[in-house]
Amino acid sequence: MILYKNAEELNELLIRNKDISMLLNEQDRSTLDNLINELSKDINSNLLKTILGLQENKYSIEIIWQLHTKQIVDFTEFIICYKWDFDHIVKTLLCMSESKEKLCQDILIDLLGSLLILLSGEPNHKFDQHIQIIQQFLTQSSLIIIRNHDGWLYLKNLKCSPYLTNSTIQKILKIILKNMLIADVDFHLNIAYEQYRLYKTPDSVYNMLKMFLDEIAEDDIYILIQNVLTQHSEKSNWKLILSLISTFVKTKPDRCHMLKLKLEDFFNQTLSQSITEKSFLIQKAALLTFRHCCLEIGLWSEYNRWYSSYKPNVDTAKVFYSLLTELLPIDVPAALAAHINTQPKLTESCGDVQSVYVKRAQAQLIKINHGEDYMGLFKNYDDCQNRHESDIVKVLESYKSTGQIMRVVLEACVFRNKYFTGTFLKTLMNTQLVDNELRNSFIEKLNSMNKIPKNMYTKWKQEQKSVYFS
Secondary structure, eight states: OHHHHHHHHHHHHHHHTOOTTOOOOHHHHHHHHHHHHHHTTSGGGHHHHHHHHHHTTOOOHHHHHHHHHTTSSOHHHHHHHSOOOHHHHHHHHHHHHHOOOHHHHHHHHHHHHHHHHHHTSOOOGGGHHHHHHHHHHHHHHHHHHHHOTTTTHHHHHHTTOTTSOHHHHHHHHHHHHHHHHTOOOSOOHHHHHHHTTTOOOOHHHHHHHHHHHHHSOHHHHHHHHHHHHHHSSSSSOHHHHHHHHHHHHHHOTTTHHHHHHHHHHHHHHHHTSOOOHHHHHHHHHHHHHHHHHHHHHHHHHHHHHHHHTOOOOHHHHHHHHHHHHHHTTTSOHHHHHHHHHSOOOOOHHHHHHHHHHHHHHHHHHHHHHHTGGGSOSSSOOSOTTTHHHHHHHHHHHHHHHHSSOOHHHHHHHHHSHHHIIIIIHHHHTOTTTOOOHHHHHHHHHHHHTTOSOHHHHHHHHHHHHHHHHO
């Protein structure tokens, strides 16, 4: 009679909690725990399994987890025996991956671990549906992480699971990382060329990539980058590609030159391929990743050092300078200046190809310098009246959050000096427009770095005093 009453009570509890995505309230949680303990005393838990079978797929995820942790019915059994809806399972797991509740994270890790254990075993057609769930979950989870930079935290918990081998964890992380790198986020190759010196990796992305780099071997990271560039060179997640290289250099300073050499070797390989539209895209992508690695290691000096000692053969030189010529309209002024100022010593047969590019690069740099009053520090603004003040707002926001002068400002000082002195500093130091503590601090910082002409700084200090005492 007691067992019958317990069975009825459990049945009512199951009916109350039909939605798979639901968590139990405190009372039902306590009741469920007591009922499972009572009913599981039955030999082989036959009565309990009978009750569960009557409800088929109508279970709260927490009920499944409770039965799973007490080893009454495994999560993988529910997928086959209790006919859960495939998409509903994946959707529920994805919702839990975004939750910051500890219980949700605990449930997710335990249930995912149960599925992932199957991946580390021998192939078995019985587990096809389980593997499909994992594949779909990992693919969609990658997209969630791109939209929500904190959505990766479940991976941190997953890699600490005692049930999973290191090889399984590495396999999962490589799948996730590859999916994120090839995601099209409307920041394509040409945009990356124009803006890569402005993009800054968010802290959450840096911390996530650091975790990936801690678990995945350096050679695997390079192979992953190479595969992404080869197969998805134009429409891929270039923000994350650049962030991955930056994070690699910062977290593995003893291995960053190894990465640079591998990326250089890959770039040289692309130059030896026949010239097609696809190979040209790969060449552009390879040059950008290699150049970005150089800049992260040692700013432009590292890239200048490589370029000045570069010795391609005749065929490779033709492809190389053809590539640089195509990039002229979107290349940053600092790159053009580097190519003009530090010429590699090529053979006489390569000289004509090189000189043609140099003349075009000089013309492009002159064009930029002559038109720099119409060109903002970050982009061309349609609003001519406010474009320069918009530059100032951006650099001051960055200075306020980091305490450092943005790299793009320092590069403009060297490679766009006419714009920097005549437009940027003039707008920045106009005391008639604005006078505030943050801007003054920024100006003093620039002056301490010898980036402001002495007469310009002196005039600004005098105007400040006259404004203060007026």
